[in-house]
Amino acid sequence: MSRTASTPTTETEAPRVGARGWAALVVLMLPVLLVSVDNTVLSFAxxxxxxxxxxxxxxxxxxxDVYPLVLAGLLVTMGTLGDRFGRRKLLLIGATGFAVVSALAAFAPTAGLLIAARALLGFFGAMLMPSTLSLLRSIFQNRDQRRMAIAVWASAFSAGAALGPIVGGFLLEHFAWGSVFLLAVPVLIPxxxxxxxxxxxxxxxxxxRIDPLSIALSMAAMIPVVYAIKSFAVDGPSLYAGGWAVLGLLMGALFVRRQLRSDVxxxxxxxxxxGSFSGAIxxxxxxxxxxxGFLYFVSQHVQLVxxxxxxxxxxxxxxxxAAMIVAGLxxxxxxxxxxxxxxxxAALVFSVVGYLIVAMTTHDHGVVPLILAFAVLxxxxxxxxxxxxxxxxxSAPAAKAGAASAVSETAYELGAVLGTAILGGLIxxxxRGALVLPEGLPADVAHAAQETLAGAYTAAQQLPSQLGDxxxxxxxxxxxxxxxxxxxxGAGLVVVAAVIAAVTLRKAPTH
Known part of the structure; x- marks a missing residue:
């Protein structure tokens, strides 16, 4: 076929969008902003x-963990549902459900009910995330514009993470912790x-096609693996943790086998x-x-320690x-x-340096090194x-934008789970291994102090001053x-990411 002026042969030559397209980008940034605010606020709360x-x-x-775990397990399913029934439709259903459940989570009276509400938020959150990225793919067909749109979209994660602690900090100083969940309502109404x-x-x-068995297998693969990692990190190596890991890997293999053998x-x-798709994932x-993982332990360190x-x-x-936003743009x-x-x-070298700053300055008990470390990271x-x-x-065909977006968001949310499970579990x-309890503590106080840093903080407030100190x-x-x-x-994990990028992205699509 001969090339004509009206038929672009590359994404760089595709039509460029006008003001309406950029206004749509602003709307699609709202759920990203919400999810980012939610994650950061919860760490500080x-x-x-x-x-x-x-x-x-x-x-x-x-x-x-339960929110990103449920979300990650359902993202591929929701991406497929969006591809079939409409990505915008799924986005609106997810936004409505997320707002309602956020209001319920704000008043959870027990840890168990809060965990259940967070799981429901994961269900509706899975409808939000693949829809936003795949809709961007269909709106911004010109690659130059799409690259800038994705940079702005990604900056919403950083902006939300920056806004979350400030707004959340104000709420936590003036209201009960449940107020941080109510942030979802004013964000989702626009x-x-x-x-x-x-x-x-x-x-x-x-x-x-919608395949219930594949949905079940994807969940059955993810939950046991993450649970095994959590068990290994908190309680050490055990046959119990190993059994869960083997079960998850087996279910994952069955999921892949079923997809490869299916006509649709x-x-x-x-x-x-x-290679560029897998490497980028x-x-x-x-x-x-x-x-x-960094935010999990630093948020506790700066508040409690x-x-x-x-x-x-x-x-x-x-x-x-702010450094994340500026670097992304x-x-x-x-x-x-x-x-x-x-x-x-080259970019990830900065993140390695950030982690090394934390490792070298933690015992100085100062906040300035942590500020510098996070800016570099x-x-x-x-x-x-x-x-x-x-x-x-x-790297993916335009028609498969929903599936590609779902895999991308699955990687993001699985990373959020593993960041807390691996680095949070390790810390x-x-x-627990380094804690040397002073003599004379009641058994219940000693148990609370060994469970979490917050437990030790609460217990210390209830003891006589010398023993509490x-x-x-x-x-x-x-x-x-x-x-x-x-x-x-953490620095080692970033080095692994840099090596993967150097090896797998050599044949990535370029202009």
């Missing part, structure tokens, strides 16, 4: 939740109004044969593990969030000239996430030692 609801160490981790007016509906002309698979496994996953209020703790991390023009297999590893993560997200969409294990000093020292070791492990 965790000390108050721990004091109010008195969860065990395992329940404390599940309060954080989405419910603006999406039908500005965002065009899109579908896959040949969507994957729920998830097109051919996407993973593209792994970079996404490991980057988020490093970021979420350094004694900052929730508001001041949030302000302390704003420079890091600045890297766009650079990416037109520097190939991704060079650019992403955020610079690397912001740039790497922008490039890897754009590569994921560019809990190191804390001794307990708190021992707990702070033990947690600081855990931060040092966990930071070195």
């Amino acid at each position: 965790l000390p108050e939740i721990s004091i109010s609801l008195a969860p065990t160490g395992a329940e404390q981790l599940w309060i954080i 989405l419910l109004i603006g999406a039908p007016l500005l965002v065009p509906e899109s579908r896959d002309p040949h969507p994957g 698979p729920m998830l097109d496994m051919a996407l993973f044969r593209r 792994l970079v996404n996953l490991l980057s988020v593990v490093a970021l979420v 350094l004694g900052l209020s929730p508001m001041m703790a949030g302000l302390a991390l704003v420079p890091g969030m 600045t890297v766009v023009p650079i990416s037109r000239r520097v190939p991704p297999h060079v650019l992403i590893p 955020g610079t690397g993560i912001g740039a790497a996430e922008t490039i890897s997200n754009e590569l994921i969409l560019s 809990t294990a190191f804390y 001794a307990l708190w000093q021992a707990a702070a020292d033990a947690f600081g030692s855990g931060v040092t070791v966990t930071s070195l492990i």
Whole structure:
């Protein structure tokens, strides 16, 4: 076929959108902003939740983990549903459900009910995330515009993470911890109004079929593996943890086998044969593990060990969030000239340095090194996430935008789970191993102090001053030692991500 002026042969020559398309981008940033605010606010509200609801160490981790775990398990399913029934329609259903359940979570009276509400939020959140990214793919067909749109979209994660601690800190200082969940309502109302007016509906002309067995297998693969990692990190190696890991891997293998043998698979496994797609997914996953794990232990360190209020703790991390936004936007023009297999590893060097700063300065008990560390770490993560997200969409056919977006968001949310499970679990294990309790503690107080740092803080407040001070000093020292070791492990994960990018992204799509 001959080439004509009206038929673009590359994505760079595709039609460019006008003001309406950029207005649609603003609307699609709202759910991303919400999810990011929700994750960061919860990390900062965790000390108050721990004091109010008195969860065990395992329940404390599940309060954080159950939302991204359920969300990650359902993202592929919801991506397929969006491809078949309409991505905008699924977005609106998810937004409505998320707002209602957020209001219920705000008044949860026990840790168990809060965990249940968080699981429901994961169900509706799974409808939000793949829809936003796949709708961007259909709106911005020109790759130059799409790359900038994705950078702006990704910056909403950083903006939400920066806004969350400030708004959440204000709420936590003036209201009960449940108020942080009510943030979802004013964010989602503009989405419910603006999406039908500005965002065009899109579908896959040949969507994957809805396969209940594949849905069950995907969940059965993810939950046991994450549970095994949590058990291994908190309680050490055991046959129990190993059994769960083997079960999860077996279910994962059955899921892949079923997709490969199906004429119309729920998830097109051919996407993973593209090295740039698989490599970008792994970079996404490991980057988020490093970021979420960092926020998990630093949010506790600055509030409980350094004694900052929730508001001041949030302000302390704003420079890091700003660095993520600036890096995500600045890297766009650079990416037109520097190939991704060079650019992403170079960016991730900053994140490694950030973790090393934490490892070397934790015992100084100062907030300035942590501010600097997060700013450096955020610079690397912001740039790497922008490039890897754009590569994921560019590597997949336009008709499979929903499936590609779902896999991308699955990597993001699985990274959030693993960040808390691996780094959060490790710091809990190191804390317990290094904690030397002073003599004379009642058995129930000793048990509470060994469970979590917040438990030790609460117990120390209830003891006579001398004994309470001794307990708190021992707990702070033990947690600081855990931060040092966990930071070195986090740096190692970022190095692995950089190596994967250098090896797998050599044949990534370029201009």
